[in-house]
Amino acid sequence: MEDEEGYRMPILTLKFKKNKIADFPMQKGRSITIGRRSNNDIVIENLAVSGHHAKIDAIGDGFVLTDLQSKNGCFVNEQLVTSHWLKHGDVVNIGKHTLVFAYNDGESRPEEAGGQADQTIVMDTNLYRDMVNKNNTPTPASPAEKSQVIGVLSYLAGGEGEVTLTKKLTKIGKDAASDIVVSGIGVGQTAATISIRPNGFYLSHVGGFFKARVNNEAIKDSILLKEFDVIELGSTKLQFFTKD
Amino acid sequence: MYTIESAGLSDTGKIRKDNEDTLLVDDDMGLYVVADGMGGHRAGEVASQLVVNSIRDYIQSCYKDKAAAPSGLADHTLSPAANLILKGIILSNEVVHEAAKNNDDYHGMGSTVAVLYINDGTLVAANVGDSPIFLIHKGQIDTLSVMHTVVAEHKAANPEGADQIGAEYNHVLTRAMGTETTVEANICEVPFFIDDRLVISSDGLTDLVSPAEILATVIGHPPKIACQNLVKMANDRGGTDNITVIALQVIKSGNRQTKLTNLLSRLSRILRQSLALKKDNGRRRGL
Numbered sequence: 001m002e003d004e005e006g007y008r009m010p011i012l013t014l015k016f017k018k019n020k021i022a023d024f025p026m027q028k029g030r031s032i033t034i035g036r037r038s039n040n041d042i043v044i045e046n047l048a049v050s051g052h053h054a055k056i057d058a059i060g061d062g063f064v065l066t067d068l069q070s071k072n073g074c075f076v077n078e079q080l081v082t083s084h085w086l087k088h089g090d091v092v093n094i095g096k097h098t099l100v101f102a103y104n105d106g107e108s109r110p111e112e113a114g115g116q117a118d119q120t121i122v123m124d125t126n127l128y129r130d131m132v133n134k135n136n137t138p139t140p141a142s143p144a145e146k147s148q149v150i151g152v153l154s155y156l157a158g159g160e161g162e163v164t165l166t167k168k169l170t171k172i173g174k175d176a177a178s179d180i181v182v183s184g185i186g187v188g189q190t191a192a193t194i195s196i197r198p199n200g201f202y203l204s205h206v207g208g209f210f211k212a213r214v215n216n217e218a219i220k221d222s223i224l225l226k227e228f229d230v231i232e233l234g235s236t237k238l239q240f241f242t243k244d
Numbered sequence: 245m246y247t248i249e250s251a252g253l254s255d256t257g258k259i260r261k262d263n264e265d266t267l268l269v270d271d272d273m274g275l276y277v278v279a280d281g282m283g284g285h286r287a288g289e290v291a292s293q294l295v296v297n298s299i300r301d302y303i304q305s306c307y308k309d310k311a312a313a314p315s316g317l318a319d320h321t322l323s324p325a326a327n328l329i330l331k332g333i334i335l336s337n338e339v340v341h342e343a344a345k346n347n348d349d350y351h352g353m354g355s356t357v358a359v360l361y362i363n364d365g366t367l368v369a370a371n372v373g374d375s376p377i378f379l380i381h382k383g384q385i386d387t388l389s390v391m392h393t394v395v396a397e398h399k400a401a402n403p404e405g406a407d408q409i410g411a412e413y414n415h416v417l418t419r420a421m422g423t424e425t426t427v428e429a430n431i432c433e434v435p436f437f438i439d440d441r442l443v444i445s446s447d448g449l450t451d452l453v454s455p456a457e458i459l460a461t462v463i464g465h466p467p468k469i470a471c472q473n474l475v476k477m478a479n480d481r482g483g484t485d486n487i488t489v490i491a492l493q494v495i496k497s498g499n500r501q502t503k504l505t506n507l508l509s510r511l512s513r514i515l516r517q518s519l520a521l522k523k524d525n526g527r528r529r530g531l
Contacts, residue, residue, distance in 0.1 A: 120447070168433045221381070
């Protein structure tokens with residue numbers, strides 16, 4: 001088996017007990033799904049096998065087996081795995097069926113284990129999505145991750161309602177072009193900014209005679225805003241909080 | 245006012261035969277870039293060079309000719325400077341993708357990119373892949389980049405479950421330059437302050453040297469020495485990958501003394517004028 005670049009590809013052999021059922025040649029850049037339902041590439045009609053049990057992705061020159069949260073799990077060489085880089089001779093057990101992963105003699109094989117690990121590669125997006133989806137508790141840790149966390153400023157004085165921090169850099173000051181216009185003597189044209197950084201929302205001093213105060217402390221440079229911090233500048237008072 | 249003192253250093257390391265990293269240090273434009281290429285047969289080197297050159301050329305063309313700056317597709321949540329960088333990254337991705345598609349030797353190549361653009365008192369940090377950007381402010385080190393790796397994204401989604409992922413995923417990226425037709429970069433804009441320091445590197449450094457060690461090194465030394473020390477540290481620990489570091493330091497320009505002298509001379513001039521006025525008044529009264 002050769003792909004268009006002349007690389008030789010390994011073969012998966014499906015067996016039940018000692019009987020060979022079929023051979024499935026692997027292809028570079030192509031994923032293979034394994035399960036009981038008929039829309040899988042390798043269909044195993046057995047109740048011990050989940051509808052969508054596992055998949056094998058081609059990553060770089062290697063292949064990765066990923067268990068798709070199957071009921072009975074995937075075993076490679078009798079070890080339970082969630083994900084596993086397949087090596088020549090690996091025996092995968094799914095239910096009572098066996099898949100043997102093998103390169104033919106003399107085929108070029110990717111370097112195993114160590115060799116594979118220190119090479120930077122880009123992951124197939126489907127495989128990645130599956131892995132993330134397997135985590136049922138998505139606690140958004142940083143606002144940069146698809147910005148699930150939204151920062152909001154709620155007026156306590158000097159205005160009404162809320163301001164949602166949609167911009168990467170929100171400008172606060174006297175200048176009419178500011179995102180949040182603040183009046184008062186000694187307030188800078190741009191007095192302060194709030195930037196969205198990977199680990200949170202930062203308020204920074206920019207200019208003007210009076211500095212913005214966070215919880216009554218004048219901010220000389222930058223501070224990471226915490227939930228319900230109170231920001232004061234000129235005649236304006238705002239409270240910071242986040243929502244999903 | 246400020247000036248930026250900068251230095252950059254790239255080293256092949258102890259294991260690899262080639263250096264697939266590329267760096268750019270351009271103080272005139274305020275543009276600093278690290279790209280870490282991947283792909284066999286020197287394709288990684290080609291990819292990282294294409295990334296750096298295409299971003300540099302684009303920013304340069306806009307820098308000279310303001311009309312060439314992006315207008316149409318601009319993201320309104322970003323400043324013009326940030327839009328410029330974002331557009332540069334998108335164009336650069338297309339350049340690498342096209343090259344990879346049209347040349348068999350370059351098939352499948354890609355690169356990371358980490359960009360710092362210092363313009364008009366703000367700093368734009370953008371990245372794709374796993375080359376980090378650090379901001380060191382008041383003795384604290386913080387990352388401005390977001391790591392597009394399976395491990396990092398898994399950790400963000402589920403902090404407790406991060407250990408489930410094996411070491412084999414350490415270098416598996418979820419995004420890169422040139423591997424797909426489009427790319428989404430992480431971007432952030434922050435003000436900066438005198439004495440802040442910034443570090444951009446390839447993962448060849450951060451795999452072997454911790455952020456705390458980077459912090460200690462850049463605080464204690466000027467950028468040039470900091471780069472040399474960091475590269476040496478990574479090489480002493482095995483130099484398993486190419487090591488690239490750019491270090492920047494924000495320095496006050498026009499020293500304090502001249503400012504103070506200016507202020508004093510202005511004050512004394514005002515005093516002299518008002519005294520002269522008083523004398524004048526007195527003289528008049530005396531008459």
